[in-house]
Amino acid sequence: MKKIIFSGAVIFSVFATSFFGCGPKNKPEEKGESKLSGTVEIDGSSTVYPITEATAEEFRVENPDVKVTIGVSGTGGGFKKFVRSEIDIAEASRPIKKSEDSATSAAKIEYIELPIAYDGLAVVVNPQNTWVDYLTVEELKKIWEPEAQGKIVKWNQIRPNWPNEEIHLFGAGHESGTFDYFTEAIVGKAKASRGDYTASEDDNVLVQGISTDKFALGYFGLAYFTENKDKLKLIPIDDKKDENGKGPILASDETVKNGTYQPLSRPLFIYVNKKSSDTNPSIDSFVHFYIDNAETLVVDAKYIPLSKAVYDLVKTRFKEKKTGSVFLDKESTVGVKLEEVLK
Amino acid sequence: MGKKGKGKIKKRLKYFSNTRVYEYQDQAFKYFGLCCTLIGVVVLMLLLGDVLYRGLSRLDWDFIMGLPSRRAAKAGIYTAWVGTLWIMVLTAVIAFPIGISAGLYLEEYNKKSRLSNIIEINIANLAGVPSIIYGLLGLELFARALKLGESVLTGALTLSLLILPIIIVSTREALKAVPYSIREGSYALGASKWQTIWYQVLPAAVSGIFTGVILSLSRAIGETAPLIVIGALTFVPFVPESVMDSFTVLPIQIFNWVSRPQKEFSENAAAAIIILLSITFIMNGIAVYIRHKWQKKVKW
Numbered sequence: 249m250k251k252i253i254f255s256g257a258v259i260f261s262v263f264a265t266s267f268f269g270c271g272p273k274n275k276p277e278e279k280g281e282s283k284l285s286g287t288v289e290i291d292g293s294s295t296v297y298p299i300t301e302a303t304a305e306e307f308r309v310e311n312p313d314v315k316v317t318i319g320v321s322g323t324g325g326g327f328k329k330f331v332r333s334e335i336d337i338a339e340a341s342r343p344i345k346k347s348e349d350s351a352t353s354a355a356k357i358e359y360i361e362l363p364i365a366y367d368g369l370a371v372v373v374n375p376q377n378t379w380v381d382y383l384t385v386e387e388l389k390k391i392w393e394p395e396a397q398g399k400i401v402k403w404n405q406i407r408p409n410w411p412n413e414e415i416h417l418f419g420a421g422h423e424s425g426t427f428d429y430f431t432e433a434i435v436g437k438a439k440a441s442r443g444d445y446t447a448s449e450d451d452n453v454l455v456q457g458i459s460t461d462k463f464a465l466g467y468f469g470l471a472y473f474t475e476n477k478d479k480l481k482l483i484p485i486d487d488k489k490d491e492n493g494k495g496p497i498l499a500s501d502e503t504v505k506n507g508t509y510q511p512l513s514r515p516l517f518i519y520v521n522k523k524s525s526d527t528n529p530s531i532d533s534f535v536h537f538y539i540d541n542a543e544t545l546v547v548d549a550k551y552i553p554l555s556k557a558v559y560d561l562v563k564t565r566f567k568e569k570k571t572g573s574v575f576l577d578k579e580s581t582v583g584v585k586l587e588e589v590l591k
Numbered sequence: 592m593g594k595k596g597k598g599k600i601k602k603r604l605k606y607f608s609n610t611r612v613y614e615y616q617d618q619a620f621k622y623f624g625l626c627c628t629l630i631g632v633v634v635l636m637l638l639l640g641d642v643l644y645r646g647l648s649r650l651d652w653d654f655i656m657g658l659p660s661r662r663a664a665k666a667g668i669y670t671a672w673v674g675t676l677w678i679m680v681l682t683a684v685i686a687f688p689i690g691i692s693a694g695l696y697l698e699e700y701n702k703k704s705r706l707s708n709i710i711e712i713n714i715a716n717l718a719g720v721p722s723i724i725y726g727l728l729g730l731e732l733f734a735r736a737l738k739l740g741e742s743v744l745t746g747a748l749t750l751s752l753l754i755l756p757i758i759i760v761s762t763r764e765a766l767k768a769v770p771y772s773i774r775e776g777s778y779a780l781g782a783s784k785w786q787t788i789w790y791q792v793l794p795a796a797v798s799g800i801f802t803g804v805i806l807s808l809s810r811a812i813g814e815t816a817p818l819i820v821i822g823a824l825t826f827v828p829f830v831p832e833s834v835m836d837s838f839t840v841l842p843i844q845i846f847n848w849v850s851r852p853q854k855e856f857s858e859n860a861a862a863a864i865i866i867l868l869s870i871t872f873i874m875n876g877i878a879v880y881i882r883h884k885w886q887k888k889v890k891w
Contacts, residue, residue: 289837291822298851301826302661308828317837318826319741320847329822334740450850452857475852548661550852 285313286530292319292326292339293425295469296516298549299365300339303538306545310537314530323425327519331355336524336531340517341367341425343575358522358571362535362562363586364542366552368470368504369430369512372480376462379403379410382484382496385434385511391417391465393435397442403463417445418454418466426451430467433511455480467512470499471550487511504552507585515586516551522571539563554586561590642868646861654862658828659844663855666848668863673830674743674823674838675870679812681747681834682754687804690755694762694800699788718756725753726817734821741822744834749817754807761803765796798885805878809871815842841867 290300297320304316321329323340330338331351344352344361352359371388373380387406390396403410420427422439427447432438448454451468458464459479473482484496493508503509518538525531539562546553554562574589657667697714701707729749739745769792777787793800818840825847827839841863848860 291824294850297825297847298661301659304826304828305660315829316826317824319822319824321822334822451852452850469852472852475854 289335290337293323293341294320295341296339302545338519363515365546370473421449649862671844686751690758698766723816726820750811757807765799798882
């Protein structure tokens with residue numbers, strides 16, 4: 249029996265040395281001159297994650313002693329943790345809901361709402377699909393609304409001159425903010441969607457599916473289209489509203505930014521706990537760093553930056569510690585112009 | 592030739608034709624079994640080949656010692672594999688003594704009763720509960736009620752719960768395999784119950800116990816779902832220095848990278864999978880070694 253204990257101890261000490269053996273690397277590179285130290289705890293939307301990750305990585309170069317951690321519990325999960333004061337910053341791919349807002353006030357938490365980027369939703373088909381030139385919001389609704397389930401199953405049911413072939417649908421999974429947003433923008437009600445389509449939380453699965461199926465149609469984050477341009481065909485969308493661009497409009501950085509690619513572009517947010525930012529200078533400086541560098545880091549993370557004017561408004565909003573959400577009395581962010589609501 | 596002789600020959604012929612059938616059955620099952628084995632092996636080879644092909648070129652010292660980054664080429668898994676090691680060691684420290692002791696008690700001390708039956712059935716059932724359920728339990732119990740937060744300790748406690756039933760069951764199986772005559776011999780020489788267990792039964796069963804225990808630990812380090820539920824993080828640019836620090840593990844990092852739009856990240860994921868597989872293989876190697884070593888020692 250002694251031998252077992254001994255060999256156990258040997259195995260254990262091998263593990264132990266592997267921890268301490270790499271001691272020097274544990275310490276952050278001593279580059280920055282800042283004296284800030286502390287923790288910044290962030291959680292929320294996986295859509296916003298790449299931007300926050302980029303920010304945290306750059307922030308670390310200047311402030312090596314600040315420990316920034318990021319989780320990806322999803323927008324709703326992030327807000328739940330935010331209400332419990334388990335995190336300082338919540339990332340969100342949609343604005344805070346009324347129920348979540350009242351939960352924060354019940355927990356006596358004040359928050360500062362900061363838009364940080366735009367994301368576009370791409371509607372795509374297979375490159376071999378020669379018949380679809382554009383889609384209207386009306387047609388998209390006809391395809392995706394709950395009533396379409398089992399009924400709209402062929403391409404020629406959408407437009408008669410399209411082929412008499414089955415339509416294969418690919419879309420976001422029910423837990424994702426993308427699903428919430430798409431259904432709200434197209435069907436008019438969040439989470440209202442037909443269920444008989446290939447759903448995945450992982451957009452790469454959707455890309456794979458659509459790129460190998462001639463009769464496929466699907467939607468996902470614009471970044472996934474940009475990375476797979478050669479395998480997919482992007483469809484222009486017409487919202488029949490002439491005030492934000494006439495006719496069908498193709499999703500691009502430009503059209504998302506200037507608000508003409510409607511209704512499928514959305515703002516992304518971070519929500520900062522006001523008390524944390526008042527008491528913890530690391531959080532204050534992290535958020536300032538976030539806004540100041542958003543323009544370049546958002547592009548790095550393959551999203552679309554807000555305009556300079558809006559970033560200035562966001563910055564003042566944080567400086568003045570303006571609490572509460574500007575979206576509570578609005579039905580949705582669909583079609584909202586950030587310049588106007590932030591003023 | 593009389594009637595009797597004919598009957599004998601007929602019987603013999605029947606016997607022969609039957610053996611032929613049996614032989615065919617035997618051969619058929621042999622090849623069927625071979626096919627089944629090959630399916631497993633071929634699929635594993637394809638997976639391994641694919642992962643190695645994609646990930647091997649990405650694997651280098653900088654990748655292993657690098658911190659997380661948004662640039663796929665710069666990103667490393669240092670904090671992830673250190674997190675995995677922390678979780679592994681801590682889970683082992685918590686789960687092994689409890690699991691093995693419980694197994695010992697149930698097998699050697701426990702008297703058959705209705706209560707013990709219920710306990711046994713429960714343990715067997717617990718081994719089949721989906722891991723995410725354990726994650727939810729860990730979140731409520733360890734992270735929130737006991738206020739341990741999203742720490743390494745919460746993760747290790749949750750995974751310990753997950754593998755406890757497996758350890759208990761495999762410990763009991765190993766103890767059952769020790770012939771009862773060994774115990775009786777020991778008692779006959781005047782040894783107490785504890786002496787019998789410590790000097791006779793445990794050394795005889797140890798190879799089986801350790802095999803089960805280490806395989807259960809290999810399972811634990813591959814788990815993602817319960818750790819995500821208890822709030823293990825994705826971006827952690829520092830390694831845990833105490834059991835109360837936040838952490839990330841390899842499976843979570845792989846999961847994150849696979850779902851990124853940039854293709855370079857899937858290379859990273861493949862490389863991280865190679866590391867995770869290596870850790871699992873090393874663990875299984877240790878299990879095989881221990882079994883081999885201790886089997887030789889047992890001489891009755």
